[in-house]
Amino acid sequence: MSYRVRLPLLWLPFLLCQAAYAQPSLLQGNKSGEQVYKTVCHACHETGVAHAPKVGDRAAWAPLIEEGQHVLTGHAWVGVRAMPARGGTTEITLAEFARAVAYMARGSGGNWKDPDSKLLLQIVNEADKRLVKAIKEQQAMQRELHNLAKTAR
Ligand code: HEC
Numbered sequence: 001m002s003y004r005v006r007l008p009l010l011w012l013p014f015l016l017c018q019a020a021y022a023q024p025s026l027l028q029g030n031k032s033g034e035q036v037y038k039t040v041c042h043a044c045h046e047t048g049v050a051h052a053p054k055v056g057d058r059a060a061w062a063p064l065i066e067e068g069q070h071v072l073t074g075h076a077w078v079g080v081r082a083m084p085a086r087g088g089t090t091e092i093t094l095a096e097f098a099r100a101v102a103y104m105a106r107g108s109g110g111n112w113k114d115p116d117s118k119l120l121l122q123i124v125n126e127a128d129k130r131l132v133k134a135i136k137e138q139q140a141m142q143r144e145l146h147n148l149a150k151t152a153r
Pocket of ligand 1: 037040041042044049050053064073075076082083084086087100
């Protein structure tokens with residue numbers, strides 16, 4: 001092999017490592033919980049608009065913390081009543097959102113840690129269950145509308 005061919009080959013392991021790091025992972029996203037809270041969630045959760053549980057309100061957070069970290073985070077990610085899905089933004093990843101929930105819980109009497117990939121997978125499963133339920137409810141509504149439309153023919 002000539003020197004001109006061999007030299008670029010030396011880069012190969014390095015390039016492969018880079019590709020591995022660039023792959024999406026559950027832990028994707030560098031923003032801390034505090035950063036996300038202060039830029040996204042704080043608009044509603046500082047003032048308690050529309051009954052958003054205020055950070056620091058231990059009484060409001062106690063039953064939420066009781067639900068468990070993966071359950072509460074999964075439900076909040078897909079949206080709960082006046083709580084918009086993903087906090088109303090597509091600018092944050094699931095890991096960043098989950099860190100924000102943990103940060104809010106820590107400020108309200110809990111001791112939740114920033115989730116690792118194992119906990120994030122549990123959050124994904126919980127969010128998925130919620131979505132399946134919502135999709136079934138919407139399909140039932142759609143069937144009802146279709147049946148109603150048939151009566152008009
Ligand atoms: C536009 C206002 C708004 C923004 C922005 C918002 N929330 Fe909320 N959030 C709410 C409201 C309102 C509720 C209460 C929903 C209810 O129980 O009816 C809530 C509830 C929650 C809950 C409890 C969910 C449950 O199961 O009861 C969590 C956790 C939460 N928010 C996390 C977040 C995080 C994290 C962010 C930022 C990434 C965020 N929220 C941004 C309005 C907001």
